[in-house]
Every structure is written in C-alpha cells, then in structure tokens.
Amino acid sequence: ISDINQESLRLFGLLDIVSFSSDTVTTTYNEAPSNIHVETLVDEVLRDLSDLFPLSTDITITKDISKGFPTFVFSYNRAYQVLYELVLNALENTHVGSITISFSVKNNHAIISIADTGNGIPEKHIDKVFLPMHQVDPVDNKYGLGLTFSKKFIESVGGNISIESKEEIGTKVTIQLPIENNTNRTTQGVSTSQDASSFTGPEILIIKKNDLERIRIKNILRNHNFNVNVLSQLSVLKTTLESHTPKLIILDWNVNDVSFTEFSKVIRERFDSYEIPILLLGTATNLSHVDMIEAQGITEFLHKPINIVELLSRVNLILESISATERHRNRELQFLYSQISPHFLHNTLSNVIGLIGKEDAIAKETIINLSIYLRAKLNIHKRHARIPLEDEIEVILSYLDIEKLRYENKLFVESDIKAYQTHIPPLSLQPLVENAIEHGFKHNQPLTIKIKTHSEDGFVIIVIEDDGVGMDEVTLQNALENKSGRIGLASTIKRINILPQASFEIESSLNKGTRIMIRLKEFNHDESHNN
Template structure:
C-alpha cells in the first residue's frame, strides 16, 4: 500500500531482525507545496489536502482523517490515470464533491472524529443518487452492523483496510463504469423524449400555416421557417454531447414560443431576457423542456391564458436561469410526485431529466416554487467556471 519494504535477517538459536522501510511522507502542515518522488504530479498542501492530476477527467475523492491512508490509496491509483483529491477534513471533501462535476467516486473512512462516514454519506445522498456519486466506505473493522448502517446511509460498497491493491482498483473501476452508464442512460432518456415530437403540436402548427396562407403569406412563411429550424435543432440531438452553448438553447426556445404564440394568440404572452450568456453551457433541451411544460401545463390550462418569462444572468457564483409563468400552478401533492426520483410518469420525465443532468454536470439541483392557481417559478443555477 505504501510501497515499503520488509527485510528479515535470522540465525538459528540467535534470533531474528526485521527491518521495515517506509517512504518518507512529508509533513503537509509545514510544506505548502511539494512534489513527491513516489507519485508523479502529486501535490501536498498545508491545508491537510492531497491532490494528484491524472490524464483522465474522472476524479476520485478520498475523505479520511488519517493522512497515511489517503497517501496510500493515492499511490495505489496512480497508474489508473484518475485525478485524486484527498481531504482530512470531511467538510472540505463534501464541498469538493458538490462543486466538482468531474467527481466520479468517493472513498470515505467510516470512523472520523467530527463527521462519521455514515453522516458524510447521508449528506452526499441528500443531493446525489447512488449512480450519480458512487461511494465506497473504508474501515479497519468489518462488522455486520457497520455494513448495514453504511448501506442504509447510501453506500455502494464496503472495503476492509488493509486491502489488496488490485481489489481497490477493481472496485473503483467498476463504480466509475457505473456512473458512465448512468450518464449515458440520462442522455438517451432525454434523446428519446425529444425524438418523440408531439404529433398534436405538429398538427396544430400545420393548421396555423394553412390558415395564414389565405390571409398572410409572409406570416405563413415565417412559421414554416421557425418550424423547420425548431425541428432541425430537435432532431439534431447527439446523445454523446453533454453540454451546448446557452445561446443555442435560447434560439430553440424562441422558435418554439414563436410558433406557440401564433397558435394561441392572445392566450400566450412571453418575454425572454438573457444577459452575459456568451460563455455559459448547459445540458441540451434543459431550458426548452421547462418552457414547454410552462406553456402546456401552466398557461394553456388557464381559461384566460397568461405569460411565460425566461431570464438569465449572473448572481454571485452562479449563472441563474429562471422560467416563470402565471398559469394554473401545481398542487403540492402533485409537485412532490413530479420531484420523486422513483416516478415513472412520462409527463414528469422532462423535469426529472433536467434535474439529473444538472446534478451530474454542475452538482446543482433545480428549485421549483409553485402556488396552485397562481403560477410556477423554476430556478436553475449554473456554476461559474
């Protein structure tokens, strides 16, 4: 684990001498930054942290109050290409997991002085599912009660320390692949959702075009152009692309709302106001999905119609996007059903897909505020890069 050596010298009837050689671990509290000869690209910092940059984007976070354990795990994983972030302070480790979108697996020590491994795991599970941030609990003593509590808290795996290097590598690689499969599943889910263009939307749009042809040919041409662009952007989705420029999403929203405005006329008003969005990227169809829900399930169900407002701008460390409507709103019971991870209702699928992808990409969840018969506001926060 620490790449040390044990030498033995023994003579019958005289005794034995055991010599243990352990690589020197530099005191991270004295030295702000030093490169260790045993692990390439390893940096020890005075804040009780360890960092190793790998050639893969996947990051492994280690939370353990014993620095030797962090160093040992880092040393074992050095050949796997992962970036490693080790923390002796649990709160620092949790913060890294919440803010670093490239964290794929967390290794957490069970027994720590301030926050136990159970508590750290529960904190992470409040935001991330088991497939979003897989967790390995590490302990020196495996007991049935400890294992049960760990799995109840949300751990994916349990590892007894000391352990074999190959065992750790195998478990890490398995959980990294689990997250990759989860991400691909989310992307395929949203691809399927948007491949199924609402037939009624197309039918009504074509009727609007036909009606305009007799009265306003230029308007009919505008609808056809917007519909063509909307369909092109919708069908052009690539499940392997996790993020697109916000500006591209805004164009899709404008095309969609222009068509719906023609269709519903005075029943639908909308306002779009984005600022400083040039360098912002988001998961594809994330905002458009929320806008479509606002129109279909909020505004149009209100006898007198209403207004959808979409805004975006920087607020502290985030780029904040708000989709608000003054439609019929959502009853609290229904809102809980929509937000439930286990729901399989297709009409809740869009919102849950947005939530999953935002958590996977930025570690942030969406915030939904709704009052029945008054309207709904959805807030998305994109972390400043």
C-alpha cells in the first residue's frame, strides 16, 4: 500500500509539472510576481528537503551568495519549484561529497549554479536531459520532467539554463538571468522573500508531517495565491492559534504518530466549525470511522493521495460556504448593532444635563456608563471575536445603571457575579437584559432583574432572571422565531449554542417572569488567552 501511495503521489506530481509545461496553462497562470530574496528561498527549499534526505556527515551543503546579489521580481512558487527540482536531483545523485549552491553577478546577469560531486550523467544523455519524460537511468523510474519544467520557466523570464557533467565526478547546473528585466533594484539587500504573509488570499494552515505530499499541497495552494502556513507539532499549534486565525485548517489523519483527534481537540476548544473549518486528509479505511470524525468537529474529508482538482474544489467550496455563513451572521448582527434607540440616548443625555451642578458625581458616572455601552455597540473590531465574560458583564451593569436612573425607584438590580475564565460573543447578554426592561414592566409595578454567575463541574453558569410580565407559550415561541418585538433573542440563542459545549435555556410564565440560564465551558488561565 505504501508503494502504491508513493507512486500515486509521483503521478500527481508529474501532472502538476505537465500542467505548467502545457501552453494552455502557462497562458492563463496569473500568480502575481513578488520580490524574492534568494537566501530565504534557498533556506526554504533545504528545510523542505531535510526530512526527505536526512543529511549525513558524508555530504556537505554550502550556500555561496555574493554580496549585493539582487532581489528578483517574479513568481515565487515557480522559482521555488525550479530550485527544489535542481537541489533534489543533486541530493538523489550524491551520496558522498558536497553540494554547492551559489549566486553571483557577471556581465549584468545573475548566475545561479548548483554543483555536486555525485554520480554524474553519461555523456550520451547530456543533450537529452531537458526533454520531457527522458530517463537517464530507467531502473530508478525517475522521469525528466523536473528539468523540462525548469528550462521552460527560466526561458519564460528571459534566461537560460545549461548543464555540465562527468560520470563519477559530478554535475553542475548553471542558470543565467538578465538583471535588467527581472530584478528590483530598489529592494536590493532587503529580506523581502515571499513567505506566507506575501500572499493575498485566505490564510490556510496545513498540519502534516514534512513530506512530499505536504510540500506539494503547499505549492498547489500558493500557486493559487492562498496564504499558506505549515506545522507538524501539537505544541506549535497551541502557540500559533494565539496569533493567527486561519480561514481553513488542512489536517492529516496522523501527524508524526499523533492522531488528528489531538490536534482537532485543541482547535475546537478555541474555535467553532464556522470559525475555522477543518479539512481532514485520510484513506478510505480511515473514512469508516465516521462517528469519530464527526465527533471531532471535522468539516470535510478528502481521500489520499490528493487529487489537485478535487483539493482546490473542496477548499474553495468550504471557504465559500464559510463566507456565506459570515455574510448571513453579519446581516443578523447588523440589526443588533443598529438598535441604539434615539429615545434611550435622549433620555440618558437629558438626565445627565439635569444632574450637572446638582449631582456631578452621578452625572460623571452616567457619562462613563454611556461610553461603555456605546463602545460595545459600535466596536466593529469585535463583531467576529469573542470577549471575556467580564467585559460583557461590564456592559450589562453599565446599561442597567443608566436605566435605573431613567426608571428611578421602579427598577431594581440584584447581582452576584464572580469573575470566571470564559469567553462569549460580544453583545450576547446585553440584549437579554434590554428585553427584560422593555417588556418586563407590568401595570407600572417595580421590576427586579437578577444576574448571577457560578461555576459548576467545569462550566460557568450565567442566570438572568426577572419578575416581570413574562410570556405565555405562544409569545415565547414567537420570540424564539424572531416573530416578536424582542431584540435579537433567536440570534442570541444561536450565537450561544454554537460555542463549544454551550447551552441556552429559557423559561417564562405569564405574570411571573422569565428566567434564562446560559452554560459556557470554563477555561483555565492559559486556555483563556487563546480564545
């Protein structure tokens, strides 16, 4: 099975190169050119090859980059593939000795060479190594498409490639590129290689061991302008998610003997499936564990070995689905953020004006409370994030202090709130309290709102309760279906329920009041910083 997988990967790799070599594809290829710093390019190629060819003390790899070597401007991925193929050839044919990768400038041309002390190429094959599908040694089953591709790309940017070789002495491949057409003199000496951040497409994180398949997936996605990062360690994933929120994670079934379940657990403790979808790579045998896959919050499953067309189709489909979901959520949330009542603002500001000169301390406190409330309503930077529970509680208490001033001795608030490490979508609780006030008063009688939090079996329990007018079953159902005047109740429930292991319960009785209980996963201190 392993041999079949390797040969399948080789065939798909051949298709990648053939697709570029065909005239129809090269004319439509549209990757934006970028500044390429050669030292970083070389380091990336050697890093990707290091796991495939663990270097022994019998082989020395040397980088020789002349001072002032220019920064080139063209397709990073094509440049990477050329250098990768040439260094790969050198490694495959050198068992003892050295490989030297050099960059120099001569006669207004950049000279790039890869020289090895390996097996060399028989003289009769020298003139044929750039021909498609030519094999120097039929026994090793390696086809000469890599050099064919390299030659085509180098000539496409106005350069040329040549090869010198002697059996049992070694091989030297030399590339000459005109500096005038392909370099950016304004960025000489600046490390501006096209790393992941240089791509403008959605960010994708690949979690997979460093092998040919990972390199191939990364290059395919970068060829289509996706911003791709890679990792293979569970500990690295935890720190990565602190600073990055990729649009999609591509996860292998097993990564360096660590099951995908360990990685997905870390991801799902911090992000929901609508926030970061997971595309799982596995075999047909793996797919039989469908219950386990679904339990881990996996979005899609893709069979290995990877088919290029299917990979790109699946990635684009997932991203478009997520984008559509975000647009829908934004429309729902836009209603919430627009619900700053002019009447509420007018009453609050009128009260502040009336307090100035009489109760300056209360006036100042009311202005502070109003600023906290408005900042939460208008802070567009947090619409897609989660915030600490204590921040949401601060908004609620500020809002209630303002309303207590408005309703004088008719509104009473009882709170028993402790700080717990959990996160919640912004403005999830405030509309619930606002509903209680707007719909809770009955026959001009006082209204009491109680807000309590406590911890129970690893969960934070939030209770919002009032003794107001309440709802009968029909009114409650209408509210849950957005068919009443209650502000965003259905949307709030949806936003809470999609949180990991969260739940939302509501009970209401006519003329007795309403009780809402929200259950959120409690995090330890380290985990709370990752949400």
